[in-house]
Amino acid sequence: MNQSTNPSEASLHAIDYWQVVKNRYGVILLTFLLVFMTALVITYVMPKKYESTAVVQVRQKGTGIQVIPGMADASRYQESSSAMFFPTEFAVIKAQKTLDAAIENLDLVNRWNTDLETVRRTLKGIVDAQDIRGTSLIEIKVRYNDPKDAQKIAKEVAEAYRERRKKLQGDYSNQALDELRKAVIAQEDAVEDKRKLLSQIIRTEGIIYWGDPSVSGGPRGFTKADDAESAAKAYVDLEQEKIQLESQIETLLRYDGPQLMNYASGLSLPDNIIPVLLPQYQEQKRQYEAMKSQGRGERHPMMLSQASNLQSMEKDLVEAVANLRETLKAKLSLAQEQLARLKTRMDVKEDDAVKQGIANQNFVDAKNDFETAQRLLEQLKVKEISETMQTKITEDPIILHEEPMISNVPVSPNVTLNLALGAVVGMIFGIGVAFFLEYLDTSVKSLEDVERYLQVPVLAVIPKDVGVLYKQSGMSPDAEAYRILRTNIEFNRKNPEDNAITVVSGGAGEGKSTTLVNLAYICAQGGYTTLMIDADLRRPRLHTFFDINNSVGLTNYLTTELMLEDVILQTPVDNLYFMPSGILPADAAGILNSRRMSELIQDVKQRFDLVLVDSPPILGVSDASVLASEVDLTMIVVQHRKLPRNMLMRVKQAVENVGGHVIGVVLNNVDVRSDSQYQYYTSYYTYYAPAESQPMPSPVSSQPSQSPQPRAASKKTTSADDSKQDLY
Template sequence: MLVLVISLVVTLLMPPSFRATSKFQIKRPRPVMGIGTGEDVVASSNITDNYIPMQYSVLTSSEVLKVVSKKLNLAAEWGMTDDLAATNLAGMIKVSPLRATDLVDVIVSGPDPKLVQNIAKAVPEAYKQDREMRENRLVETAIKSLQDVLREQEDIVNDKMMALKKLIAENDYLPSTMYRSGDNRSVMTGAMEDEDFRNSKAQLMKFEKDEQELAAYVAEVQRLPDDKLMDYVTNSDLLNAEILAADSLRKTYQEYMEKDKERENLKAQNLGPKHPKMVALQETANILKEKLNKELVGLRSSLRSKLEMVTASRVKWAKIVAQKEEDLRRHVMKMPVYEQTSREYDTALDQLKTLDARYKDEIARLRVPRESIEMYDNPLLPTAPYKPDVTLNLAVGAVAGLLLGMGLALLLEFMDTSVKTMEDVERALQVPVLGIIPKNVPILHSAGSLGPDAEAYRILRTNIEFNKKGLEEISLTFVSGSAGEGKTTTLCNLAYICAQGGYATLMIDADLRRSKLHRYYELDNEAGLTSYLLEDYPLEEVIFQTPVENLYVMPAGPVPFDPSGALNSRKFSELLQEVKQRFDIVLVDSPPILGVSDSAVIVSEVDMTLMVVQPRKLPLKALLRQKQVIESVGGNLAGVVMNNVDITSDHQYQYYTTYYSYYSAESGASGGNADASSLKKAERSGKAKELAATQSNDNEDLY
């Protein structure tokens, strides 16, 4: 609430502020120059992926805002310099780009609606003027650079042309080895000379091969005798078919062999050598043989002649090949120089023509106006202030106050060292939690035994039975660190449940300083524990029967001068031993253990001690101190009772008190109300007046 009130006051004190917005698109600039492919001879604009975001900062740069200040005469109106006026404008302007677009909102805020409209209108105009000025400077620089490149390229072309003319003049044969084609471009070639040389080389190799074969034939023919030469000629396919002598020799030899076969056939017919057929056949064979001898001589001569002709042709072609090889070598050595020089000249000339054509195109393109922005929404005159927003400020104040309150609550919770759950108690004290008593439990003997409240004490009674170490442990006391944790109420209700369970139960009020048990059962406190200890009253005169069957009470009696001394006596120990012989269970009420020393005496005498702990009441150190006191006097800390637990809002205890849901239907049907206050229970039992007075005075000890 404090933060909300502060938000309201601050909102009412804030001066009104108006806002005007202009929306426009920032366009990417076209490249200044784009000559060439791959490498630009003239630099283009430095456009990167961050160009548009960079322009958002340019919109609020001092150069642009100075233009706005001069245009609107803000420096004179505000009584300051242009630099200070630009700084003041930067605080009034907010640039808000639209996501995933090139659109941007320029938002101007200020106390004067007309002024913010004029500023919102002047900012894009000033940006456009500044950007055009920068781009025009860049264009002029680019044109000058392009002119310089053209002049340099012209010089390069002139140098290449002079070098080509000088080379032609120094080598007269070059013009005869080249031809011109299209655009006065010289093309050099050595393909013709190379092909001629290869053809001549092939012809020479053919003659060399023929010469080698014929030389081998001639050597073989000269070496063999006539009879073996005939077999070589007729059977070998190595002789060239073009040698006619060899062909004629084969035919003659074939005729001779046919005649020889006819002679063998005649011999087979038993014709003698003198037979006319035999004689005629012999004469023909002799003629053929003589012809063979002549043809053999002619063959040798023909082969030698052909070998001489092939050798002469081979020598001739060897000279031709040598000459052509020399011509080709000279051509190969001289022509690359000319070709390289001519190629460099042609390349430089082509580049010059390309640059000249592109230069004319760029000049024409650069004369086209460049658009830097495109307006979409012009600023309107604001009719109402946008700040302060009362609803928003109050909502923010409420949320901030809520968060601050929650944070403060969490801080207090973090700083709170008290125990909160039964797990905290068991982990710190290393003893079990024997019972969980809900909040607002009344005195059961006045409210009745039905309902979930009574069941909580039945569970406590059962857990105490199971945690006893022996049958002789029948006396116990409840202790707490401070008053108001409910140990007396817990003791009364547990005694009531034990009595209903058939146990002969005795309650001893050992809280001699602030005794209360006699009030709950409408008894006098004139005789009691102190009467027995200090005045030797008989035991029968200080123990009283209550309206509840099996339930007995020993009141505290008159308050002694030294309560601790009265308890710390042998007679109190004898009393406990005596009543343990007569009753099934003895419950001793005691004062807070950290407040007075009486409880330490009681703890040292009883068999079991139960610590009553109220969640979120005492810090953990107080519980540890209680345990230390109990153990230091030799007491037996059997467990802990969690009292006054709000099981309806504290969900961590609901798992241990599910009997409430089990009893809910029965309690509604019977008309009983186990959750009613103790005052209402007392009214139904006729003790409303006394119990109301008791609760008004001692409420801190009931719960």
């Protein structure tokens, strides 16, 4: 359900907004014209300014030729890569020193006949700088009311900026070169000091140095550490030999017999003959055992000879083992003596190696310091040469690519832009004023406003500029609005006998009298005997619609003994009668608030089908309240978009306070062309209006006597049903 209603609500809001624009298009147009004309006048009176532009290229330091490859300074490119470079240069262009140079070159103080500070402020206001996107070009723009001065100032500012940047860059380069030369001299002194220290260490420690140790993997000429290492190694080898000899001797002493022989034969010694004798002995013994196994006895000559050989060979083996034992002991004693001497020598070599290591470390440290300082000195000298050559190469930091020209066409004010802005601002401001006035406007704008605040129905909507119907030729389409009013009155009155109706309004000029006359005319056309009573004893107007003299009328009847027939006149319209106001009294409210007035109302109600009483504005005087209390019904005429809602509510309250009954409201003078919501309500007036060729419908009821100057009117003799049928 909400989804279906939301688009309608949005559409309604858009229509409401458009309706506000249409209703107040005059205010919008007036505001638009005022703002637009203001913009036009301001544009016309604004001083014309001419612009002159100089285009320069900024060559940042380090972007020139690289004198020595590999010696580029990273600090030179730091300025180029900085995002703040161009904003900084813009500030430099507009800086005081740059402008002062241009002021001095052009002698602006004397030319403009003012003081220096004023000239500075003027130049700061007319000089501007901006970069051309994607390039290193800067536009120096000058806007001034004199095109020649603008051209000269732009040229001098660009030249002053160029000279200042060139001077700053030269000063920086010279200062850097001076500092570099001082650093070279200081480094040379440091290298000389380190060289002397290295030479002293070499002489003191007796170190032989053949060059860079990194080539051979370490410093050359260092032998003491090698000697200590050799001595230690020889000591270890000799100690192992000694341990081996001790083990062999101990084994020889522990074994005996065949085991001793087997072990001794396995020793690899130069004087060991056991390995030769033992196999021979074993072979002889095997032969002896073989002969014995053959059955030969111990007394056999061959057995005896073999036994003799075995004894001799065994004796030789025992002597050989004894000799071997003595040899090993001698060798052990010699090894112990050598080991003691080698121990002493090794200790000495170790002490020398420790001292040499300390001296060697001092030498290495001094040598590294010397070589590092020497390499740094070489780099500084190369950089000094590079900077010296760089300063000799002239490099202009600023290149002028476009000379400022004298402009013949002013750039300010921009007439097209100013007028366009004036038109846009005027339209926006006008619409804003219209909506603001609409917000402040509390008058009645729609039928819903009337019914919401007054709680009474809207009987009819009368279009704007509706005249007097009976004076118009043919059948006017506007008459349909009053026919609707006539029908709604009949439907909204609860009692058919309530036929006395007063027409009131909150203020003057709301169309109350015109509405009454046209309604009476339409009712008379419908066959109703209708009486109009002009009870507006302040400013009566009804007699002017019919060109009737109002010297005799209501006041005469109320204050004299005149008969009713003497004050009621018949109009040129059939069934339409009129009671003028008569002579205007001093106390109108007192005359109206009388019993004779009540009797008059009761009398005319019996004589006529419809009695319409005109009254003065109800908020201005009390006459209308008195009339509202005398008649049956009260109809309020409200001019569209005039009275505030609270005033309209007071109109209804004033009627109800005296006991009157409000039958409804007539919304008068509605501009249906601008208010689209009423176009649907009134668009059928013309379409369904009777054509001119159609004859007037004859009334159903009988007509009263219509003499040229009737003096009295009689009540209709037709039945009430016929009257209602004609009304519907």
